[in-house]
Amino acid sequence: MNKDDISAVGAVRRLSQPKKRARQAAKSRIEEKKTTMKAAAIDKFGPPSVLKLHMLPMPKPGPGEVLIALRAAGIGVWDGDIRGGWWPQGRPKFPLVLGSDGAGIVVTKGVRVRRFREGDRVWAYEFINPKGGFYAEYAAVDAEHVGRLPRRLDFLHAGASAVTGLTALQGIDDHLRVRKGETVLIFGASGAVGTLAVQFAKRRGAKVLGTASGSEATKLVRRLGATGVFDPRSKNAVEQLKALAPGGINAVLALAGGNMLERCIDLVRPGGRVAHPNGVEPEPKQRKNVRVLAYDAAAGRRESERLDRAVEEARLRVPIAAIYPLAQAAKAHQRLEKGHVLGRIVLEIK
Numbered sequence: 001m002n003k004d005d006i007s008a009v010g011a012v013r014r015l016s017q018p019k020k021r022a023r024q025a026a027k028s029r030i031e032e033k034k035t036t037m038k039a040a041a042i043d044k045f046g047p048p049s050v051l052k053l054h055m056l057p058m059p060k061p062g063p064g065e066v067l068i069a070l071r072a073a074g075i076g077v078w079d080g081d082i083r084g085g086w087w088p089q090g091r092p093k094f095p096l097v098l099g100s101d102g103a104g105i106v107v108t109k110g111v112r113v114r115r116f117r118e119g120d121r122v123w124a125y126e127f128i129n130p131k132g133g134f135y136a137e138y139a140a141v142d143a144e145h146v147g148r149l150p151r152r153l154d155f156l157h158a159g160a161s162a163v164t165g166l167t168a169l170q171g172i173d174d175h176l177r178v179r180k181g182e183t184v185l186i187f188g189a190s191g192a193v194g195t196l197a198v199q200f201a202k203r204r205g206a207k208v209l210g211t212a213s214g215s216e217a218t219k220l221v222r223r224l225g226a227t228g229v230f231d232p233r234s235k236n237a238v239e240q241l242k243a244l245a246p247g248g249i250n251a252v253l254a255l256a257g258g259n260m261l262e263r264c265i266d267l268v269r270p271g272g273r274v275a276h277p278n279g280v281e282p283e284p285k286q287r288k289n290v291r292v293l294a295y296d297a298a299a300g301r302r303e304s305e306r307l308d309r310a311v312e313e314a315r316l317r318v319p320i321a322a323i324y325p326l327a328q329a330a331k332a333h334q335r336l337e338k339g340h341v342l343g344r345i346v347l348e349i350k
């Protein structure tokens with residue numbers, strides 16, 4: 001990854017609004033007539049090779065939904081779990097289109113939707129969407145889970161940060177309530193959520209410490225605003241953290257679990273806080289004098305407006321580790337399986 005990959009500003013060619021609308025309306029009419037679309041889906045659980053390009057029926061938006069012509073979809077570590085056989089409830093319907101977030105353009109909307117118009121540039125997060133995931137040309141999504149694209153993000157960077165942005169922001173602002181002058185540790189700072197959490201904590205005026213393995217990851221986490229970075233896999237990791245935070249730590253956002261995390265949490269001051277999104281394993285242990293809580297990223301109108309503001313305040317940079325075309329979703333998952341992804345992997349959909 002080179003330095004430019006973390007630049008979040010897409011070179012957006014601006015057309016005048018009326019011209020844009022007219023062009024989009026014509027495009028929407030064509031798209032509305034389409035009955036099938038390309039999607040990367042699985043017919044059974046298994047290794048990355050089960051992900052194949054399918055022609056599937058276009059999803060139809062219900063009264064409170066919008067149909068989005070997707071330009072980018074994020075690839076999450078949980079997508080790999082689902083592909084491999086993890087499913088939260090009941091039985092999935094195959095072919096199953098993976099993907100829980102992405103960015104694109106509103107093509108049509110249900111009768112109850114007032115907030116969006118055809119042609120709006122949006123991003124969205126919907127976990128286990130019954131109408132199909134985001135590894136597709138189109139997705140029908142509850143309009144409440146859709147937000148306008150922040151001005152500073154293009155489709156690829158927005159597609160790479162919809163759910164991870166919500167997770168990072170809500171971890172820092174809502175669950176840890178990070179305040180100015182506090183010392184915050186982002187455990188797992190070089191990953192998809194961590195790279196964004198570092199920036200959101202920095203924007204609160206905190207002293208941000210992060211974990212990262214290897215020189216490239218370390219440089220990245222520093223560049224994003226961490227004052228101190230240490231390798232959680234090194235023998236003297238705890239000593240390094242003690243030196244970086246001689247007065248102790250106020251809050252920890254845990255994006256990976258295990259023995260080293262527990263040893264870092266030992267340095268949290270009494271009354272301190274630890275938060276982790278569900279999915280982090282092993283889960284951090286409960287403790288006396290330190291509040292440990294688990295959370296899920298929440299999607300909603302208010303949440304996406306807050307994220308939009310935070311993106312601007314933090315001048316958010318979204319690191320993209322790799323971009324794959326939709327047809328190569330299986331390759332993207334092979335890369336995911338290798339691990340050590342700096343930022344997020346994203347699918348480009350044309």
Ligand SMILES: NC(=O)c1ccc[n+]([C@@H]2O[C@H](COP(=O)([O-])OP(=O)(O)OC[C@H]3O[C@@H](n4cnc5c(N)ncnc54)[C@H](OP(=O)(O)O)[C@@H]3O)[C@@H](O)[C@H]2O)c1
Nearest residue numbers: 188190191192193213232255256277278279280296297340
């Ligand atoms: N419930 C929700 O709403 C929600 C939403 C988003 C994410 N999540 C969960 O949050 C977690 C983080 O997500 P993510 O997308 O940021 O994952 P990710 O991109 O894989 O990042 C994980 C980070 O943790 C580090 N790490 C992994 N194993 C480690 C270990 N044993 N010791 C120290 N560091 C380790 C990684 O560093 P290396 O690359 O060096 O290993 C990386 O920096 C996942 O469990 C995911 O399922 C939950």
